[in-house]
Amino acid sequence: MSKKILPLVIGAAMGVAATTAAGATTLEDVKAKGFIQCGVSQGLPGFSNPDAQGNWTGLDVDLCRAMAAAVFGDASAVKYTPLSAKERFTALQSGEVDVLSRNTTWTMSRDTQLGLNFAGVNYYDGQGFMVRKDLGVTSALELSGASVCTNTGTTTELNVADYFRANNMPYEIVAFEKADEVVAAYDAGRCDVYTTDASGLYAQRLKLTNPGDHMVLPEIISKEPLGPVVRQGDDEWFNIAKWTLNAMLNAEELGVTSENVDEMKSSDNPSIKRLLGVEGAFGEAIGLSNDWAYNIVKNVGNYEESFNANVGPDTPLGISRGVNALWNDGGFMYAPPVR
Amino acid sequence: MANTDIFQIRTEEAPRMPAPVSTTGAIGWMRQNLFSSIGNTILTVVGILLAYSIVAPFIQFALIDAVWTGENREACLPQDGGHGGACWAYVKAYLPQFIYGRYPVDEIWRVNIVYALFLLLLVPLAIPSAPFKKTNAILFLVVFPIVAYFLLTGLVIGDAVILPIVETAVWGGLLVTLVIAVTGIVASLPLGVALALGRRSKMPIIKMVSIIFIEFWRGVPLITVLFMSSVMLPLFLPEGVTFDKLLRVLIGVTLFSAAYMAEVVRGGLQAIPKGQYEGAMAVGLRFWPMMYLIILPQALKLVIPGIVNTFIGLFKDTTLVLIVGMFDLLGQIQSSFTDPTWSTPSQGHTGYLFAAIVFFVFCFGMSRYSIFMEKKLHTGHKR
Numbered sequence A: 001m002s003k004k005i006l007p008l009v010i011g012a013a014m015g016v017a018a019t020t021a022a023g024a025t026t027l028e029d030v031k032a033k034g035f036i037q038c039g040v041s042q043g044l045p046g047f048s049n050p051d052a053q054g055n056w057t058g059l060d061v062d063l064c065r066a067m068a069a070a071v072f073g074d075a076s077a078v079k080y081t082p083l084s085a086k087e088r089f090t091a092l093q094s095g096e097v098d099v100l101s102r103n104t105t106w107t108m109s110r111d112t113q114l115g116l117n118f119a120g121v122n123y124y125d126g127q128g129f130m131v132r133k134d135l136g137v138t139s140a141l142e143l144s145g146a147s148v149c150t151n152t153g154t155t156t157e158l159n160v161a162d163y164f165r166a167n168n169m170p171y172e173i174v175a176f177e178k179a180d181e182v183v184a185a186y187d188a189g190r191c192d193v194y195t196t197d198a199s200g201l202y203a204q205r206l207k208l209t210n211p212g213d214h215m216v217l218p219e220i221i222s223k224e225p226l227g228p229v230v231r232q233g234d235d236e237w238f239n240i241a242k243w244t245l246n247a248m249l250n251a252e253e254l255g256v257t258s259e260n261v262d263e264m265k266s267s268d269n270p271s272i273k274r275l276l277g278v279e280g281a282f283g284e285a286i287g288l289s290n291d292w293a294y295n296i297v298k299n300v301g302n303y304e305e306s307f308n309a310n311v312g313p314d315t316p317l318g319i320s321r322g323v324n325a326l327w328n329d330g331g332f333m334y335a336p337p338v339r
Numbered sequence B: 001m002a003n004t005d006i007f008q009i010r011t012e013e014a015p016r017m018p019a020p021v022s023t024t025g026a027i028g029w030m031r032q033n034l035f036s037s038i039g040n041t042i043l044t045v046v047g048i049l050l051a052y053s054i055v056a057p058f059i060q061f062a063l064i065d066a067v068w069t070g071e072n073r074e075a076c077l078p079q080d081g082g083h084g085g086a087c088w089a090y091v092k093a094y095l096p097q098f099i100y101g102r103y104p105v106d107e108i109w110r111v112n113i114v115y116a117l118f119l120l121l122l123v124p125l126a127i128p129s130a131p132f133k134k135t136n137a138i139l140f141l142v143v144f145p146i147v148a149y150f151l152l153t154g155l156v157i158g159d160a161v162i163l164p165i166v167e168t169a170v171w172g173g174l175l176v177t178l179v180i181a182v183t184g185i186v187a188s189l190p191l192g193v194a195l196a197l198g199r200r201s202k203m204p205i206i207k208m209v210s211i212i213f214i215e216f217w218r219g220v221p222l223i224t225v226l227f228m229s230s231v232m233l234p235l236f237l238p239e240g241v242t243f244d245k246l247l248r249v250l251i252g253v254t255l256f257s258a259a260y261m262a263e264v265v266r267g268g269l270q271a272i273p274k275g276q277y278e279g280a281m282a283v284g285l286r287f288w289p290m291m292y293l294i295i296l297p298q299a300l301k302l303v304i305p306g307i308v309n310t311f312i313g314l315f316k317d318t319t320l321v322l323i324v325g326m327f328d329l330l331g332q333i334q335s336s337f338t339d340p341t342w343s344t345p346s347q348g349h350t351g352y353l354f355a356a357i358v359f360f361v362f363c364f365g366m367s368r369y370s371i372f373m374e375k376k377l378h379t380g381h382k383r
Helices: A002-013 A026-033 A059-072 A088-093 A108-113 A155-166 A179-187 A198-205 A235-253 A270-275 A292-299 A303-310 B025-033 B038-064 B088-100 B105-126 B133-153 B173-199 B204-218 B222-236 B245-270 B274-282 B287-302 B304-324 B329-336 B347-376
Strands: A014-016 A036-040 A078-082 A116-118 A123-125 A127-132 A146-151 A171-176 A193-197 A214-216 A224-226 A229-231 B155-157 B160-163 B241-243
Touching: A026 A059, A026 A235, A036 A059, A036 A088, A059 A078, A059 A235, A059 A292, A059 A303, A088 A116, A088 A229, A108 A116, A123 A198, A127 A155, A127 A198, A146 A155, A146 A179, A155 A171, A155 A193, A171 A179, A179 A193, A179 A198, A193 A198, A198 A214, A229 A235, A235 A270, A235 A292, A235 A303, B088 B105, B088 B173, B088 B329, B088 B347, B105 B133, B105 B173, B133 B173, B173 B204, B173 B245, B173 B287, B173 B304, B173 B329, B204 B245, B222 B245, B222 B304, B241 B245, B245 B287, B245 B304, B274 B287, B287 B304, B304 B329, B304 B347, B329 B347
Parallel strands: A036 A078, A146 A171, A146 A193
Antiparallel strands: A014 B241, A116 A229, A123 A224, A127 A193, A127 A214, B155 B160
16 A cells, blocks of 8 residues: 555655756757756846846846757757856756856966866956045055955955055955945045945945946955866857857957847858858857857847846946957957858 | 701702813823923933834935935935935835845746635634634644645646646745745644643653643754754655655754744643633543544633734744745845846845835734734632
8 A cells, every 4th residue: 555655645745856868968968858957146237137027137147048049049049047056066966956156256276176177267356455446545465454255255354354464454344244244344444445346336336225336446455267167078058158258259349239140141241141141160160050159149148238138338327338348348258150 | 847048058069170181181191101200201201202213214215305206226325325215216216125025026926826815714713703714724724725725836647738837936926935934834733732741641652742842942043943844854755755845944944933833822721710621521531522522612812812822933933944045034135235127235235124014014913913812801810
């Protein structure tokens, strides 16, 4: 009796999880289930955050959508898993997500010791300082004796310690668990300086009572190249992630946008022809159709469009391109050519 | 014959004079209750000042300075800088998400049906004078959970998709809060009663098991239970098999509150005089009828405050699930803070205020209902 019922009960109660079957590549898995499982943050404004309609939006989210466009020709074939900083790598290693696009800093240890691969950089970030204008400070080197508000348990805290010690400046850390608390404390004058990654500074500035009374100091004290991450040992999927990002950058460089991509197909420029799959078989070489990049630009847009829609000057965040401009525009963004 | 010239005899009562103004009406009441002594007067003044200093800014923030309509953060930014009032426009924009989480928009009617059924069955069940109690209870406790389960998760028979599957990962907001709270409340009471009886049982094994179970669950914090259920449990299961995360949390919460419930019920059982048991046995009742007909009704009635206390605690503890990455009402509100479209200085305050109001309505409602039931069931324990 119980022998008959038990399996039924257990079977009813358990959803069988889709774990990577031995031998199947990530691309095969993704094609089989019909969507990409994308690991995002639990909410970083402009990079990955849910909006009022419940859709995930942001620069990091667009990368997942672009990958879905490349694989399926449909940018909406993505499911999102919000991950905390602690569980993000485990989720990727265990196959719970196919790609991690979650404002994750590319470091040597992460790239070499966790069995993961960074597929590029979609945002060059760095830790900065925000202070009140009436403090009369113009450089971070004048912050001797300042009290600094920051989040607990992040590299942010360690970077501050390194920087102040290296410059022989005394300082006092005021740390909080949640970003909201840090902002509230800084806004209430509990500390002189608010520090986090520059991208976060812009986001949190929106919550200050008088944003105009504050300024971001010019010093960037750490390198935080953020980019998408995939599992090591699956070069096919690694290539797709890498070249999705490169396609968005190359499209911007060649002036291909979601508006004009159809006209651009008949362009005489061989670079554009190769990118949009009119010439050559570059898509097939990475296991996709030849119009993979066309689908990316058509459905999601080029890097500039994504940047401006999510974090650019016309959004509440108002981040200027700065170092994230293209290489021929004074920035770091340089994608290898499609050739 | 009376000589009325010399003395006067009153033939009707003298007209009544009104009472001194200082002892009647509002003034009299205040004198008697608020200003009857110097100490009382001081307390009254302090109390009024305290209430005013809290209520006035609150009204100012929540109603007077509040922004009710708007498309984005611009609406809620005060013109001259500074800290504006509550941004209800943001709550309005996010309301569907606070109520349903990220449940697919095309399927939201299913959640609405569940909400409606829940109210339809709960309200008559809660009104003592409503008829068909037994049918109602069976519908609510047996039929409703099954219907709700399939409505919320979906129904696929073979290849025929009757209702598309909606994973619990996209559930959120009030839906998750209520699913966890209602399941926990409904399932923990019978479990708790069984455990309480087990702990008072004369059978050593049952007694031991009950004691160990109760003490184990009362000995760990709920947050540990949730961590264990969401992080450790998958490690003990065979590769590739996993329980649904929400189901794991439900089981954890239910067992946890069942242990607390057991102790509350045991308190009630201990308050029943021995004569009740003996009387029940004397009329020939076996154990279960005795418990069901005589002992438990009295015991449970005695501990209604304790039971409702546990329920209210459980309802508020549901917010802990945001630790394991599920978005209940509070989690959903916190996640909305990351949307730059609505980022303003008052966004956080407004969101938390909204959460407080919703939780207060539910918890205070439970509390009032329990007082009503206590009065209703009051049968001769009045001192």
